[in-house]
Amino acid sequence: MNDKNNYNDVLVIGAGIAGIEASLSLSKADRKVHLIERTSYTGGNVIKFEEVFSNMECSTCMISPRQQDLLQDKNVTLTMLAEIKEVKGSVGNFTVKIHKKARYVDLQNCIGCNACFEPCPVSLENEFEEGLSKRKAIYIPCAGALPNVPMIDTEHCLRFNGESCQACQEACAFEAIDFNQKDENLELKVGAILVATGFNIFDPREIPKYGYGKFENVYTSFEFERLYASNGPTEGKIILKDGKTPKSAAIIHCVGRDEVGYCSSVCCMSSLKFNHYLKSKIPEIKIFELYRELSIPGKSHQKFYENMKETGVEMIRTADVEVTKQGEKMIVRYASVDNKKVNIPVDMVILSSAIRPSEDVVKLAEILGIPLDEYGFFKEKSQDGFSVVTSKPGIFVAGCIQGPKNIQESVSQAIAAVGKILSST
Amino acid sequence: MTRKIGVYICECGPNISEKVNIDKVIDSVSSMEDVSVVDRYKLLCSVDGKKFLEEEIKKHGLTHLVVAACSPKQHQQTFMEVCERAGINPYLFQLANIREQCAWITDDKDKATEKAIKITKAAIRRVRYHYPLEKKEIECNPNVLVIGGGIAGIEASLQLADSHRKVYLVEKTSSLGGLIKNFEKIFPKLRSTSELIQKRISDVNKNKNIEVFTDCEIEEILGFFGSFEVKAKKKTDSEIVEFDVGAVVVATGSNLFDPKKTPQYGYGEIDNIYTAVEFEKMNLSGKISLKDGKTPKSAAIIHCVGRDEVGYCSSVCCMYSLKFARYLKDKIPDIKVSNFYSDLCIPGKLYQAFYDNTRAKDVEFIRSKNVKITKKDGKINVMYSDENGKMNNNQFDMVILSPAIKPAENTSKIANVVGIAQDDKGFFAEEHEKLGPVSTSTEGVYIVGSAQGPKNIPETIVQSEAASGKILSSLIPGRKIEPEVKISHISESFCTGCKTCISVCPYGVIDFDESRKISVVNEIICRGCGNCVAACPSGAITLKHFTFDQIYQELMEAVR
Numbered sequence: 001m002n003d004k005n006n007y008n009d010v011l012v013i014g015a016g017i018a019g020i021e022a023s024l025s026l027s028k029a030d031r032k033v034h035l036i037e038r039t040s041y042t043g044g045n046v047i048k049f050e051e052v053f054s055n056m057e058c059s060t061c062m063i064s065p066r067q068q069d070l071l072q073d074k075n076v077t078l079t080m081l082a083e084i085k086e087v088k089g090s091v092g093n094f095t096v097k098i099h100k101k102a103r104y105v106d107l108q109n110c111i112g113c114n115a116c117f118e119p120c121p122v123s124l125e126n127e128f129e130e131g132l133s134k135r136k137a138i139y140i141p142c143a144g145a146l147p148n149v150p151m152i153d154t155e156h157c158l159r160f161n162g163e164s165c166q167a168c169q170e171a172c173a174f175e176a177i178d179f180n181q182k183d184e185n186l187e188l189k190v191g192a193i194l195v196a197t198g199f200n201i202f203d204p205r206e207i208p209k210y211g212y213g214k215f216e217n218v219y220t221s222f223e224f225e226r227l228y229a230s231n232g233p234t235e236g237k238i239i240l241k242d243g244k245t246p247k248s249a250a251i252i253h254c255v256g257r258d259e260v261g262y263c264s265s266v267c268c269m270s271s272l273k274f275n276h277y278l279k280s281k282i283p284e285i286k287i288f289e290l291y292r293e294l295s296i297p298g299k300s301h302q303k304f305y306e307n308m309k310e311t312g313v314e315m316i317r318t319a320d321v322e323v324t325k326q327g328e329k330m331i332v333r334y335a336s337v338d339n340k341k342v343n344i345p346v347d348m349v350i351l352s353s354a355i356r357p358s359e360d361v362v363k364l365a366e367i368l369g370i371p372l373d374e375y376g377f378f379k380e381k382s383q384d385g386f387s388v389v390t391s392k393p394g395i396f397v398a399g400c401i402q403g404p405k406n407i408q409e410s411v412s413q414a415i416a417a418v419g420k421i422l423s424s425t
Numbered sequence: 426m427t428r429k430i431g432v433y434i435c436e437c438g439p440n441i442s443e444k445v446n447i448d449k450v451i452d453s454v455s456s457m458e459d460v461s462v463v464d465r466y467k468l469l470c471s472v473d474g475k476k477f478l479e480e481e482i483k484k485h486g487l488t489h490l491v492v493a494a495c496s497p498k499q500h501q502q503t504f505m506e507v508c509e510r511a512g513i514n515p516y517l518f519q520l521a522n523i524r525e526q527c528a529w530i531t532d533d534k535d536k537a538t539e540k541a542i543k544i545t546k547a548a549i550r551r552v553r554y555h556y557p558l559e560k561k562e563i564e565c566n567p568n569v570l571v572i573g574g575g576i577a578g579i580e581a582s583l584q585l586a587d588s589h590r591k592v593y594l595v596e597k598t599s600s601l602g603g604l605i606k607n608f609e610k611i612f613p614k615l616r617s618t619s620e621l622i623q624k625r626i627s628d629v630n631k632n633k634n635i636e637v638f639t640d641c642e643i644e645e646i647l648g649f650f651g652s653f654e655v656k657a658k659k660k661t662d663s664e665i666v667e668f669d670v671g672a673v674v675v676a677t678g679s680n681l682f683d684p685k686k687t688p689q690y691g692y693g694e695i696d697n698i699y700t701a702v703e704f705e706k707m708n709l710s711g712k713i714s715l716k717d718g719k720t721p722k723s724a725a726i727i728h729c730v731g732r733d734e735v736g737y738c739s740s741v742c743c744m745y746s747l748k749f750a751r752y753l754k755d756k757i758p759d760i761k762v763s764n765f766y767s768d769l770c771i772p773g774k775l776y777q778a779f780y781d782n783t784r785a786k787d788v789e790f791i792r793s794k795n796v797k798i799t800k801k802d803g804k805i806n807v808m809y810s811d812e813n814g815k816m817n818n819n820q821f822d823m824v825i826l827s828p829a830i831k832p833a834e835n836t837s838k839i840a841n842v843v844g845i846a847q848d849d850k851g852f853f854a855e856e857h858e859k860l861g862p863v864s865t866s867t868e869g870v871y872i873v874g875s876a877q878g879p880k881n882i883p884e885t886i887v888q889s890e891a892a893s894g895k896i897l898s899s900l901i902p903g904r905k906i907e908p909e910v911k912i913s914h915i916s917e918s919f920c921t922g923c924k925t926c927i928s929v930c931p932y933g934v935i936d937f938d939e940s941r942k943i944s945v946v947n948e949i950i951c952r953g954c955g956n957c958v959a960a961c962p963s964g965a966i967t968l969k970h971f972t973f974d975q976i977y978q979e980l981m982e983a984v985r
Binding site for chain 2: 017021025026028029030052054055057062066068072108109111113115173174257261262263264265266293294295296297298299300301302303317337338373375377382383384385386387388403404405407408409411412413414415416417418419420422423424
């Protein structure tokens with residue numbers, strides 16, 4: 001299979017949990033893997049979470065050994081801050097053009113001591129922390145992001161904006177900071193491609209009645225995950241914007257379900273997990289879960305729901321919710337099952353947003369020549385909603401880029417794609 | 426043997442050197458027994474640092490190496506590789522973590538120095554009790570046994586066979602195809618099932634790499650990953666067939682909850698009440714009719730039958746209930762169809778549209794609780810409480826029950842024969858809920874499809890492909906398997922044969938030797954978790970590289 005026009009190497013796009021698992025498995029089979037990641041770190045969305053349902057395992061403890069394995073794997077070439085520019089050819093012989101942005105920090109020399117952060121005079125919102133904390137122009141998005149090597153944000157770094165600052169370089173004892181690094185254009189030859197670029201969440205600003213962006217203390221699921229995270233902006237302390245501890249919270253399910261046109265399958269469980277988060281930190285807090293249809297499929301989820309019910313959470317079925325403000329409190333107004341309007345005043349609102357494909361999906365689909373389905377996800381060939389096989393031989397999908405799914409399902413798909421790649425290319 | 430221990434302290438740039446007085450550490454450890462060289466270096470993990478270490482080992486003829494630096498997570502592997510290159514056994518090495526566990530978390534320099542000395546001394550004293558461990562290699566058999574000839578087993582077999590693996594497919598009934606043979610269509614696209622399954626069955630039959638055994642059950646599986654010996658028994662003539670494989674895929678499917686256990690639904694008592702599979706079969710026969718041959722004018726589909734009893738949502742029943750509504754509307758366009766459901770569980774990108782389309786066909790959805798089915802005036806009466814707790818009654822000609830999915834009856838038997846665990850619901854237990862969905866605690870044995878938990882056909886197929894992915898990436902023809910080195914060893918003279926270790930081993934790798942009346946660890950598949958060591962009341966078990974001596978000596982120095 002190793003003749004001139006048939007390549008064994010595999011391109012994996014996206015270093016989230018699906019991409020990592022696939023890369024490690026392919027490597028075990030002695031395949032050379034080129035793992036391309038858009039950001040400066042591996043781990044994707046999963047590293048934003050403190051715990052994962054249903055056994056409340058520590059999320060970063062679960063994934064960090066896999067990230068470590070990945071960074072040490074001799075068959076995997078990890079290219080971060082990289083973007084796919086062009087894909088030509090067919091199964092067994094794809095030519096891939098990649099643009100890799102300079103990190104300006106040498107991956108080999110840097111030991112991750114973080115000494116360069118403090119002297120950096122620039123301070124701005126940390127996107128990884130959903131703007132809940134500040135970062136420098138040289139930064140690692142959160143403690144524990146791997147590889148533990150910062151990058152320079154050239155848009156905000158003074159040196160890249162005409163000034164002569166070199167504070168970070170002076171602070172580095174390992175000569176790891178290299179302002180002369182250049183963006184690179186790479187070209188790869190691969191036999192198969194796996195797309196695993198993950199998900200984003202529905203932006204609740206699209207539905208003004210939830211008050212997101214208008215009222216303080218209305219959070220998206222991502223923001224709330226970071227608020228609870230021990231490596232997050234508050235070191236895991238759940239507080240309101242004024243620093244007080246919330247006495248009550250409403251968790252609203254199905255935010256954007258009608259707009260996206262499907263049930264995102266994981267939000268009920270993650271909403272119940274949020275109840276657990278709140279109760280574990282603030283035992284006396286009063287919690288309302290406003291849900292439409294409780295979707296908790298699978299053998300281990302009902303038990304978690306029963307346990308959550310025992311914490312005293314009030315489960316309210318409603319399809320009609322609105323958030324307003326009265327004084328210090330938010331008023332969650334909903335239509336009850338007998339169609340009465342009910343108001344509940346709360347300190348905090350968490351919006352469980354629908355799952356959407358990651359932002360770059362349209363461009364990537366175009367480059368790869370794979371059609372998207374009517375919901376904007378990568379379309380699988382069988383149109384059965386779950387297959388990893390696309391209409392183009394040699395190109396496979398795994399994880400939430402193909403449709404909303406939980407971690408177990410994403411990992412199953414990743415390994416299934418490995419099976420497909422090993423048996424067909 | 427004379428030990429010559431080399432101790433090297435990494436400055437880690439300013440990370441350690443600014444917090445720890447390294448010269449003081451050097452002074453304190455130099456006089457320790459067997460210590461031959463002590464030195465410091467700017468950054469030992471750098472290219473130059475590794476070269477320096479390698480040269481030092483050779484130059485001084487060192488037998489053991491201690492590096493005081495960062496966390497083993499960071500660079501244990503790095504320095505073990507240096508040992509190998511320099512010609513000493515990599516297990517004669519110990520990493521003392523004086524960065525994460527000392528320099529980075531201790532503000533006072535004197536205290537940090539004192540702590541670094543203790544950590545380093547503990548490592549030095551420990552390494553004196555290290556002994557070389559050797560990697561083993563064993564030949565592996567790339568063939569695969571697949572148990573269960575439903576869609577899960579078929580898909581796994583075909584993908585493995587496509588990769589030139591010999592597959593033994595063992596099915597207990599007389600034909601392949603499993604449960605879904607009974608379905609006319611599959612949701613959400615309502616494609617013909619027979620096209621899918623018949624084609625796949627014929628693919629299996631044509632494939633020279635797949636040997637099919639129908640009417641056949643697994644009797645015994647012995648061995649371990651890479652080398653299992655399988656005995657299966659043909660039901661027709663009790664003939665025993667034997668073959669050797671390197672991995673096993675368990676695809677034995679599931680069963681439906683028996684609605685007789687919930688008498689409120691009247692199943693078995695009242696005519697024209699069908700279970701999901703009975704209704705699938707009736708529909709497949711081409712005609713949906715009542716016992717008296719008449720065509721039903723109305724039908725109720727009851728969701729969540731047995732959900733409370735099994736204790737979980739079976740995840741596929743809402744969708745197949747919607748499919749039943751479509752079957753009914755397709756065959757009897759003017760039939761009234763009502764779904765009685767509690768929560769609509771239709772996760773995934775394609776199902777909402779299927780629901781919307783089904784609803785548009787004038788199918789009624791009634792959110793209900795406490796459904797009770799009785800007979801009334803020749804009709805079937807469905808009594809239920811609505812969302813506001815009000816009791817209501819509706820009459821129907823036909824009732825279809827959508828029962829929960831539960832483990833197949835023979836699950837325990839198979840779990841025993843194959844040597845894998847069941848979860849609290851009775852399904853086969855996966856190795857890890859998230860990261861090991863198709864693996865089990867027994868390496869080389871994989872679980873796929875609804876035997877692992879309720880799931881739909883596309884999810885089942887993906888699991889089958891995942892199991893084959895696992896096998897194709899770990900069991901490779903011509904490649905040898907490297908078992909874990911740091912494993913348990915049971916001392917024959919101390920073992921009293923109490924079998925405690927056998928009960929705590931999560932991987933089932935300890936057997937009882939009846940002739941010698943002692944427990945024996947299978948050294949090929951032991952993963953070195955140490956459970957048995959902690960549990961053994963006689964102290965007969967040692968975990969290599971974590972021996973009593975090694976831990977005791979290290980601790981004694983640390984707490985001195």
